[in-house]
Structure formats: C-alpha cells, structure tokens
Amino acid sequence: QLQLQESGPGLVKPSETLSLTCTVSGGSISIDNHYWGWIRQPPGKGPEWIGSIYYSGTPYYNPSLKSRVTISIATSKNQFSLKLTSMTAADTAVYYCARRGAAAGGLSIGAFDIWGQGTMVTVSS
Amino acid sequence: DIVVTQSPDSLAVSLGERATINCKSSQSVLYNSNNKNYLAWYQQKPGQPPKLLIYWASTRESGVPDRFSGSGSGTDFTLTISSLQAEDVAVYYCQQFYSTPIFTFGPGTKVDIK
Secondary structure (H helix, E strand, O other): EEEEEEEEEEOOOOOOOEEEEEEEEEEOOOOOOEEEEEEEEOOOOOOOEEEEEEEOOOEOOOOOOOOOOOEEHHHHEEEEEEEEEEHHHHHOOOEEEEEEEEEEOOOEEEEEEOOOOOEEEEEEO | OOOHHHHHHHHEOOOOOEEEEEEEOOOEEEEEOEEEEEEEEEEEOOOOOOOOEEEEEOOOOOOOOOOEEEEEOEEEEEEEOOOOOOHHHHEEEEEEOOOOOOOEEEEEEEEEEO
C-alpha cells in the first residue's frame, strides 16, 4: 500500500533554511486528482497546513507562511520537498507529509487520507 | 479566512457511553455545486500522525469502525462516538477545506475515559 516517509535534519539553527523531502512508495506520485501536502504540528498544539502541490507542479501555500515556503515535486524520484526559510523557534514542530485524497471519479475529499510518520524539527543554536 | 473552533476542549466519558464533539466554522463549508460539506475529522494518538475518520462531514473513511459518525452542514458539525472504547482515547481534530485550496484545522478535543 502507499506509504510516505519524511527525511531531513532534526536540528536547524535560527535564521537557517529547513529542507525536507517526502518519499512516496507503493504507488506513483503522478496520479490524477491527488495533491501532496506538508503539515506541521508544534508540541502540544493542533496541526497547521503548510502547503500542497499537484504532480503537474502547481503549489499552494498557507498565506501565513507563503513568503518563506517553497514546495516542489520530483516525479522521476517519486518525491516532493519542502523548503522553509528564516527558521525561528516558533517553527519547532513535527513536520508531516501527506496525500490529499480523492474519491472514485476523482472528486476531492478535501482531507488528508495517508500520512507519513512525521519528523521532529527543532530550531536551536 | 475561515476560523474553525471546537468544543469542548476535553471530555471524559465512561466506557460504552456516547461521546460528542462539536466543530464550528466561521463560514459555511458547503459547496453548492456538489452539495458536499468540506469538513473532515481526524483522530490522533500520542506519537502518531492524525488518522482520517470522516470526510465530507459524514462519510466514514474505509476501515473506520461504525461507532464513529459525523453529522452537520454549513457551519456546525458533530463527531459522535456511539459507544466509547478504550482505544478511542485520543485527541480529535476537525478540518475545513472550503477556502480551496487552503486547509484549516480546529484546536482539538481530548477524549479520556471517566
């Protein structure tokens, strides 16, 4: 079955750029009607959507993070990636990659049906 | 921006009893074009990612026990666990997707055993 796995550094210094990659296995990232997304969750808080991308390459970002976020996709590698610049302590969180699902016929379900296990990112000098 | 709120913040329910969680959106999440409410519910246990339970406000995800049900339309929604089991102890989040393609999660409701 489809699985997602995040990879990247667990510790980032203030003002630096976070780079994370999500590897999709058990299926193709180039599938119609499914978007791929990044969500983060600070310790003890609720999830926050960061952004999503379609295999054709059009990304969408949370307006609150848009100036610092870049999401890209590499269909040949079955991967998509996140870059978040100017990291601060407020960006400390578990970062998840996930798939936005679609029902039979292609209609978006408007929710994330498959998630990676998440990777903890701490911002500290 | 659509704001999503949940109530209560936490609740404790006896095993076998009903648990009810409410979610309110600041704007309607009903798409008139397809009559779908873009409201989802997730369950999250410690150390795990959120697990999708319900989408389109009332459609149960494959494999989710039928004691979980969702209801509501427009701006007011409810997740009901009809007979609480020990394995249902978790934090539950609602999430809206009306402001396409932007997602907003609620603050969560913690469910415990009384």
